[in-house]
Amino acid sequence: MRLASGRHVEASDNLSTAAIARRLPRTLSQAARLGWRTDRRAVLALLACQIGATALTVTALAATARVLAAVFTGDDIAAGLRENLTAVVVLALAASGRYLLDACARAAAARLAPKAVREADLEVITAATAAELVAYEDPDFADAHAAASDGAEKTGDLILDAQLLTSAAAQLAAAATVVTVLHPVVLPLLVLSVVPCAWGAVRGARIEHAAHHRNLADSRLRSVFRSYSTERNTADEVRAGTMAAFLIRQYRLVSSRLEAEQLRATRQALMVQGIGDALTAVGTAATWGVLVLLVSSGRMELAVAGTAALAVRTSMAALATTVRAGARLFRTSLSLDDWARFLAVAKPWTTRRGPALIAEDGPQVITARDVSFTYPGAYRPALEGVSLDLKRGEVIALVGENGAGKSTLARILTGLYLPTSGSVRWDGVDLADADPDEALSKVALVPQDYTRWPLAARENITLGQPRPDGDPDVHAAAEAAGADGVIAALPHGLDTSLARSWWGGHDLSGGQWQRLAVARAFHRDVPVLVMDEPTAALDARAEHRIYTRLRALAEGRATVFVTIGWPTPASPTASSSSTKGASPRPAPSTNSSAKEPPRSSSSYSSSRKTDSPWRP
Numbered sequence: 083m084r085l086a087s088g089r090h091v092e093a094s095d096n097l098s099t100a101a102i103a104r105r106l107p108r109t110l111s112q113a114a115r116l117g118w119r120t121d122r123r124a125v126l127a128l129l130a131c132q133i134g135a136t137a138l139t140v141t142a143l144a145a146t147a148r149v150l151a152a153v154f155t156g157d158d159i160a161a162g163l164r165e166n167l168t169a170v171v172v173l174a175l176a177a178s179g180r181y182l183l184d185a186c187a188r189a190a191a192a193r194l195a196p197k198a199v200r201e202a203d204l205e206v207i208t209a210a211t212a213a214e215l216v217a218y219e220d221p222d223f224a225d226a227h228a229a230a231s232d233g234a235e236k237t238g239d240l241i242l243d244a245q246l247l248t249s250a251a252a253q254l255a256a257a258a259t260v261v262t263v264l265h266p267v268v269l270p271l272l273v274l275s276v277v278p279c280a281w282g283a284v285r286g287a288r289i290e291h292a293a294h295h296r297n298l299a300d301s302r303l304r305s306v307f308r309s310y311s312t313e314r315n316t317a318d319e320v321r322a323g324t325m326a327a328f329l330i331r332q333y334r335l336v337s338s339r340l341e342a343e344q345l346r347a348t349r350q351a352l353m354v355q356g357i358g359d360a361l362t363a364v365g366t367a368a369t370w371g372v373l374v375l376l377v378s379s380g381r382m383e384l385a386v387a388g389t390a391a392l393a394v395r396t397s398m399a400a401l402a403t404t405v406r407a408g409a410r411l412f413r414t415s416l417s418l419d420d421w422a423r424f425l426a427v428a429k430p431w432t433t434r435r436g437p438a439l440i441a442e443d444g445p446q447v448i449t450a451r452d453v454s455f456t457y458p459g460a461y462r463p464a465l466e467g468v469s470l471d472l473k474r475g476e477v478i479a480l481v482g483e484n485g486a487g488k489s490t491l492a493r494i495l496t497g498l499y500l501p502t503s504g505s506v507r508w509d510g511v512d513l514a515d516a517d518p519d520e521a522l523s524k525v526a527l528v529p530q531d532y533t534r535w536p537l538a539a540r541e542n543i544t545l546g547q548p549r550p551d552g553d554p555d556v557h558a559a560a561e562a563a564g565a566d567g568v569i570a571a572l573p574h575g576l577d578t579s580l581a582r583s584w585w586g587g588h589d590l591s592g593g594q595w596q597r598l599a600v601a602r603a604f605h606r607d608v609p610v611l612v613m614d615e616p617t618a619a620l621d622a623r624a625e626h627r628i629y630t631r632l633r634a635l636a637e638g639r640a641t642v643f644v645t646i647g648w649p650t651p652a653s654p655t656a657s658s659s660s661t662k663g664a665s666p667r668p669a670p671s672t673n674s675s676a677k678e679p680p681r682s683s684s685s686y687s688s689s690r691k692t693d694s695p696w697r698p
């Protein structure tokens with residue numbers, strides 16, 4: 083199995099080194115802004131220490147030159163040192179001060195780094211949660227999101243590397259100044275020897291990063307195989323289905339693809355870096371050769387050559403650190419670029435609908451007209467030409483085969499998805515123009531795949547939004563959903579943690595979880611209630627309880643009930659007293675296909691013949 087790489091990967095592959103280098107300042111300034119937002123004092127301390135350390139490096143090297151001149155030029159070294167005592171003291175103070183300030187700068191960077199990671203990650207979370215729900219159906223969004231999470235993690239490295247780079251670059255600048263003062267020909271040689279090394283390091287980083295991008299889809303696939311093989315949710319099926327060998331084979335297959343791609347990239351990167359290092363070795367040899375030549379031809383005094391040799395060594399060490407830190411910074415900035423890229427990819431998906439508000443006591447009526455919907459990247463619409471009306475106090479049942487579009491329609495009626503064409507209006511307000519937070523605050527949804535929140539039982543029902551009366555309301559909702567017995571059996575009642583993978587966490591059965599999921603919808607005192615197969619995992623008694631309560635619960639609410647209960651044609655049928663007809667596909671709408679007549683909540687329980695009218 084192979085996942086297609088998305089536009090995101092291709093766009094990254096096409097980025098040239100020059101293009102990325104041009105974007106580097108922007109990426110760095112983004113990191114600086116992040117740092118500034120998270121801890122200004124640490125940023126200021128970092129800057130002050132860095133500037134101070136640079137000034138002290140220059141001072142120390144200038145003092146070094148004077149001390150070395152005293153040592154090499156005079157016959158009496160001790161006398162020379164005594165005469166230049168100030169330079170010796172300055173050298174000692176500047177050198178130790180520089181180490182101190184360097185350590186302070188590193189400490190400030192270390193303090194800043196985790197905060198920057200947190201802030202960058204929060205930006206990813208904010209962008210993801212602000213995006214339209216349908217964005218999650220777009221593979222590019224998913225790939226960009228995966229890459230962004232890595233990128234956010236690297237923000238900390240970026241700050242540490244930036245500190246290291248500026249520190250090394252300051253040392254280099256100071257040493258290079260001294261070398262230039264001693265003899266102007268040495269500096270160009272130094273530069274020539276470092277350029278190939280820098281080129282190799284940067285080019286190698288780009289090759290490896292491009293491979294990382296090509297591997298993104300496979301990396302995700304492998305981690306899915308890994309988690310499906312080992313996680314608790316799937317552990318029983320893995321064993322009962324004797325799937326372990328198959329999953330391990332798939333894991334190996336994807337891993338070998340990943341490793342082959344990685345190996346190819348590493349070979350290329352090593353080759354490029356090797357060429358750069360070899361050229362640098364030639365340049366270094368030339369630098370030393372020129373120094374020897376200058377001394378042997380009498381164009382440079384031995385004392386000056388000694389100082390130059392020291393400065394060249396310092397420069398070389400600083401250059402090596404600068405190149406290493408620069409290459410790492412470059413690689414990190416590529417990851418940070420992924421982070422920034424996700425924010426850019428997510429931006430157009432940001433929910434921006436309009437300021438229209440639904441009346442405080444609304445919606446009284448939900449009207450869908452000619453609604454069609456196609457998932458991003460899908461070849462055919464999931465819904466086509468659906469029209470219906472749903473009033474407060476009515477229950478509408480969406481019935482149809484698997485894949486007929488019931489869940490999609492339910493999400494469109496609540497405004498979770500916007501139709502590709504047609505409109506959904508609440509009291510005449512098009513949901514495409516309505517403030518989504520305000521509209522969704524009027525919706526309670528029991529999704530098909532409800533979440534087992536690793537929280538206390540109370541928060542699993544209130545979703546962190548307790549009603550003014552507190553626990554009595556929680557118990558009332560639990561009672562309506564048949565979850566009161568579940569809570570009563572918990573060791574600490576509503577305070578019991580349901581984070582089953584943690585110590586002290588309590589586990590529930592599938593049906594018990596579903597009762598909680600239904601209770602959470604009942605707890606939300608809102609006018610629109612959507613239940614997507616809410617009784618699939620319930621026993622007959624619990625199902626009966628929900629159905630018998632539904633009438634009371636639907637009182638004053640617009641309720642959508644999704645079920646596959648009836649044997650019906652391939653399209654879902656919307657049944658309610660006011661339904662105009664719903665048909666997700668070209669297939670026709672209709673109530674006529676339903677075995678139960680359309681009805682509203684008021685006629686619902688009285689016309690039932692079985693405990694579950696949806697499953698005759």
Ligand SMILES: Nc1ncnc2c1ncn2[C@@H]1O[C@H](COP(=O)(O)OP(=O)(O)OP(=O)(O)O)[C@@H](O)[C@H]1O
Nearest residue numbers: 219457460464483484485486487488489490491646
């Ligand atoms: N993320 C997606 N991307 C592309 N197509 C999708 C996506 N999700 C659903 N579909 C397609 O949309 C159609 C309707 O799906 P939907 O989940 O609404 O059906 P359903 O009637 O609720 O099915 P079920 O009874 O199995 O829950 C299906 O054909 C499905 O393949």
